[in-house]
Ligand SMILES: Nc1ncnc2c1ncn2[C@@H]1O[C@H](COP(=O)(O)OP(=O)(O)OP(=O)(O)O)[C@@H](O)[C@H]1O
Ligand SMILES: Nc1ncnc2c1ncn2[C@@H]1O[C@H](COP(=O)(O)OP(=O)(O)OP(=O)(O)O)[C@@H](O)[C@H]1O
């Protein structure tokens with residue numbers, strides 16, 4: 046008789062899985078993870094995106110149509126936030142301006158995150174000389190302030206959104222690449238990457254199938270936090286008059302034109318645009334903080 | 345009965361998910377070493393931390409914990425800090441995680457003596473050097489100038505022991521102090537701990553998952569499973585005559601250096617946490633001797649002659665449980 | 677078990693293997709991690725490498741896998757001499773069929789974002805198993821390492837340490853290698869689970885004729901799993917021989933020291949730096 050039961054070499058059942066989760070449950074879980082402030086911030090961002098998407102429908106007036114008879118009025122029943130020097134409805138201009146305010150930074154972040162992540166993965170995976178060259182180039186780019194890049198590209202491409210987006214995308218790339226590279230280096234040193242390598246996976250496949258999915262939460266969190274910076278940078282460039290060109294507008298440009306009217310005793314436009322920029326950036330920051338916490342908790 | 349240095353009665357620790365440590369009772373006298381053995385998640389660290397009221401927020405501790413005359417759960421603020429600093433020293437598995445990497449070894453060792461014990465810096469330094477020498481750290485003066493990353497794991501663990509000894513505690517809690525070390529460093533560290541404990545008359549709570557190590561270095565050994573103590577006995581007695589099937593299982597499934605089994609006798613399945621266990625004996629699902637009663641009813645801890653066993657069938661099985669691979673293969 | 681292994685042709689042959697690392701604390705200086713190590717592993721044989729921490733065991737394993745470039749010596753696997761350049765994908769795939777490794781830490785050696793089934797599936801795809809039959813082979817492999825098909829749908833974080841280590845073994849077996857390197861592969865496991873995995877390794881070796889290179893500092897485990905052992909100290913081999921002989925009658929003082937450090941009934945821990953105290 047064997048005193049200890051016969052060796053089966055088999056382990057007992059582990060925890061059961063839940064495969065499919067209903068959408069609502071996902072939303073509830075996300076809400077719980079974001080916490081109260083995070084949920085409010087996320088809701089604010091969602092409202093903003095909706096407003097931008099349906100701007101022409103929502104805007105009560107044509108934002109570009111001058112109405113000199115009603116020029117420079119304060120908040121009132123018809124024009125809730127008043128009108129500017131040309132008599133254009135401020136609320137409508139804020140609503141329509143949200144589109145460019147949103148699209149510009151998102152483009153910048155999309156391009157710089159893609160480029161920065163690609164460079165970071167290349168450097169971290171290849172290591173050695175490749176890493177050294179990439180890191181040096183990034184260091185040089187890093188030393189140049191973002192606005193300067195934008196000013197240079199704007200000088201070349203002429204004022205307007207395309208020049209600004211190209212310039213800021215280049216400026217943000219080393220920032221993204223640096224952060225992602227150091228995370229990728231840590232991830233690359235883990236044995237599961239060695240294991241994939243010795244089973245014969247190609248370098249590209251290791252980067253795309255192992256490194257990228259594991260870095261994704263961190264890259265997302267980092268992109269959202271950079272989004273806040275991009276909003277401020279683009280607003281600043283618009284404020285200088287080098288970004289969006291009238292009659293199109295964004296909030297940065299509205300702060301600038303609003304300052305002129307404010308000097309004549311009508312501060313609503315500048316105030317409203319500035320408050321919106323601040324609220325937008327604050328909401329982004331809160332959400333990105335929560336995302337960063339989660340990215341850290343994943344393991 | 346209250347003259348033990350450490351006296352724990354009915355210690356329970358609950359988390360929101362459920363019970364983690366369940367009705368644990370033991371005592372340690374001055375100069376005595378108690379080994380606590382158990383697999384991962386059995387609640388060893390939680391128990392040790394309860395002795396210095398260091399359980400995480402969100403855990404509820406109940407039962408009586410008395411250490412060196414203090415009612416530990418009742419200690420607050422300054423009294424608690426003093427108790428932790430003076431009466432008890434703690435040594436951890438990973439010394440690197442518990443030593444500030446940017447301060448030198450000298451700062452780490454000397455500073456507490458100067459700041460908390462109000463010793464003069466040169467006196468404190470001399471004392472630290474003497475202790476380093478005792479724990480086998482050669483060339484102490486140079487070591488004091490070094491930083492943690494310059495020292496190997498074994499050496500750093502000795503520094504950790506030195507820092508604990510310098511505080512002259514009455515009790516040392518050692519939570520798997522050798523698990524991260526190789527066998528030779530483990531032997532060094534255990535030799536030093538044993539030596540110092542005997543010389544200074546310290547009580548030692550030694551946590552490990554290696555039953556042979558605990559039994560060889562401690563006076564008494566307690567075996568923990570799923571948050572409960574299943575057996576506590578004198579170490580030699582435990583090794584010669586295990587009273588609980590789990591104890592015996594741990595002993596025979598460990599490979600031996602003298603004997604090679606065709607197959608190791610295994611305890612099937614994996615360890616569980618206390619709240620995962622059913623209403624009966626937590627070990628019953630893995631136990632070759634389990635009967636229906638074992639699955640239904642919690643076995644009580646029965647004491648006889650200083651030995652405690654919590655098993656329904658302890659009396660029947662007494663003396664028949666195997667202690668080596670050899671016995672199992674001969675019988676099987 | 678394989679007794680007359682020495683006559684068989686080696687599947688792995690190592691000669692004069694060395695590795696120097698640049699010393700981080702002194703510019704231009706080097707530390708020698710592995711120094712002229714040589715050994716053979718016959719088909720189906722289990723060879724252990726033992727030694728204390730820092731003796732160079734892992735460095736040997738990493739050089740065999742191509743994860744580290746040797747600074748000297750020759751490695752021959754299945755009759756092919758390895759060149760020391762960093763191998764490309766094609767060469768790695770070829771090598772993967774010869775040599776695989778299981779790492780010590782069951783927590784970081786599996787991709788946390790891939791399900792168990794995918795992890796094993798990946799290896800099969802890389803080996804070139806036709807897509808149609810991969811599913812069935814995954815199930816066979818999971819069963820071979822003592823997991824249920826159900827475990828295939830789980831993520832590594834949902835498994836215990838022992839279960840994870842079985843997945844790592846299944847991933848390696850999926851490539852059908854001749855030799856499996858196990859670098860402290862059971863060191864992080866609980867005693868009861870460690871015994872299960874050791875038995876599994878013994879079974880797999882018998883069924884598949886695998887050769888093992890088993891790296892450990894635990895002589896009791898080494899006794900259970902290996903036919904022959906080499907003792908490494910500061911990167912050099914100080915003793916080698918059949919495991920039972922080596923443990924019963926160690927010749928080198930260092931081997932005796934390693935043996936004396938293994939806890940067992942009646943054991944008294946002794947310090948290396950002091951003369952043996954009088955028994956008490
Ligand atoms: N703060 C906590 N909240 C909830 N559960 C906890 C907490 N701390 C520990 N646990 C759980 O309590 C159980 C016992 O933990 P403990 O750390 O005491 O185990 P252990 O015996 O020391 O194991 P190991 O050998 O792995 O160190 C485990 O299942 C653990 O997951
Ligand atoms: N990448 C590296 N750079 C510099 N030195 C290294 C590197 N890898 C290993 N070493 C050194 O080489 C020596 C051998 O290390 P190795 O990891 O092979 O030892 P080991 O026998 O596996 O030890 P352990 O039991 O601790 O795993 C050590 O002194 C270590 O510090």
Ligand SMILES: [Mg+2]
Nearest residue numbers: 388389390519
């Ligand atoms: Mg613990």
Ligand SMILES: [Mg+2]
Nearest residue numbers: 733734735860
């Ligand atoms: Mg190693």
